[in-house]
Amino acid sequence: MGAPCADSRLGFLGRLRDACGSGALPLLGQWELTCRCNLNCVMCYTDPFNTPGRIRRELATPEILRILGELRDAGCLELCLTGGEPLARPDFIGIYTRAKELGFLLTLFTNGTLITPKVADHLKRYTPRMIEISFHGMTRASFDGITQGPGSYDRCREGIRLLLERGLPLTIKTLGMTVNRDEVREIKAWAGGLAGVQYQFGSVLRPRLDGATDADRIQLPVEEVRRIERADAQFRAERRLQDRRYRRSLRRDGVRCGGGRFRFHIDAYGQLSLCSENRRQGYDLRSGSFREGFFAALPGFPCPNRCPAAPTDAERDTHAAQALAARPQTVPGGPP
Numbered sequence: 216m217g218a219p220c221a222d223s224r225l226g227f228l229g230r231l232r233d234a235c236g237s238g239a240l241p242l243l244g245q246w247e248l249t250c251r252c253n254l255n256c257v258m259c260y261t262d263p264f265n266t267p268g269r270i271r272r273e274l275a276t277p278e279i280l281r282i283l284g285e286l287r288d289a290g291c292l293e294l295c296l297t298g299g300e301p302l303a304r305p306d307f308i309g310i311y312t313r314a315k316e317l318g319f320l321l322t323l324f325t326n327g328t329l330i331t332p333k334v335a336d337h338l339k340r341y342t343p344r345m346i347e348i349s350f351h352g353m354t355r356a357s358f359d360g361i362t363q364g365p366g367s368y369d370r371c372r373e374g375i376r377l378l379l380e381r382g383l384p385l386t387i388k389t390l391g392m393t394v395n396r397d398e399v400r401e402i403k404a405w406a407g408g409l410a411g412v413q414y415q416f417g418s419v420l421r422p423r424l425d426g427a428t429d430a431d432r433i434q435l436p437v438e439e440v441r442r443i444e445r446a447d448a449q450f451r452a453e454r455r456l457q458d459r460r461y462r463r464s465l466r467r468d469g470v471r472c473g474g475g476r477f478r479f480h481i482d483a484y485g486q487l488s489l490c491s492e493n494r495r496q497g498y499d500l501r502s503g504s505f506r507e508g509f510f511a512a513l514p515g516f517p518c519p520n521r522c523p524a525a526p527t528d529a530e531r532d533t534h535a536a537q538a539l540a541a542r543p544q545t546v547p548g549g550p551p
């Protein structure tokens with residue numbers, strides 16, 4: 216199966232969004248199914264909650280299945296299932312299959328190391344829109360050093376092989392950090408040689424969920440991110456495209472993102488929030504319904520990105536630089 220056309224999908228979602236006018240519709244959701252993981256990446260923001268005590272508090276299978284039904288009934292079309300490592304949940308296959316049966320377009324974020332022939336066969340039978348695997352380095356030493364998981368490089372490569380053998384849609388992505396900045400373009404070249412595989416470079420680092428700042432030391436400064444982007448034609452084109460979309464969104468309705476309007480986030484404990492980056496306030500899906508949470512609670516949640524007027528390009532760049540500088544200097548794991 217070839218890679219889906221991202222533009223037609225985004226165009227379709229954009230037209231749906233436009234048709235809603237100023238209303239809200241929960242088109243896209245990201246669901247952090249668990250914080251558990253078989254690895255302990257140095258930049259991971261969910262890893263602090265990868266503990267037995269925390270894992271015991273995560274949503275149980277029946278709760279997840281009930282919420283999936285509520286999402287479908289509320290009009291949600293697309294879900295990104297992430298973690299932690301979603302495949303580390305023993306019930307993952309059942310959850311995933313139910314989501315497919317309910318008709319969601321699915322994206323799966325995984326570290327790739329738990330993909331077995333059986334899992335790959337199941338994903339082939341219930342094909343997701345996209346599978347995204349984080350790939351951190353081109354050598355065993357650098358990759359395993361980042362994941363702190365001996366053997367993870369080989370297991371990840373094997374997981375990728377199993378997916379490609381079955382023609383599944385795959386995106387390889389790399390989070391640029393001080394510990395792998397010199398390998399980004401090599402990883403991209405390698406991924407480019409894999410038939411049908413897309414590649415993404417990321418640089419947005421997220422604070423750890425427990426507020427720890429110990430990963431500061433591997434945060435790439437803005438100027439280094441720009442240097443990597445400038446050196447690659449695809450990265451430059453993506454930056455221009457993102458900027459265009461951003462300006463269009465600002466012109467259209469003066470807000471910088473669709474959190475709480477078209478997008479939402481659910482954490483491993485059932486807290487519904489505007490997005491993964493903004494967890495200042497949550498609505499408890501264990502005790503309330505998704506419909507009430509999305510339509511009644513989320514519009515009142517605090518969000519620094521609701522801006523009354525569109526900034527100029529120069530203001531936008533300044534905001535981005537300030538946001539990076541002001542953020543607790545942690546590294547976004549982008550689990551997995």
Ligand code: SF4
Pocket residue numbers: 251252253254255256258259260261262298299300326362548549550551
């Ligand atoms: S970044 Fe992903 S693979 Fe690494 S520890 Fe976190 S959840 Fe696991």
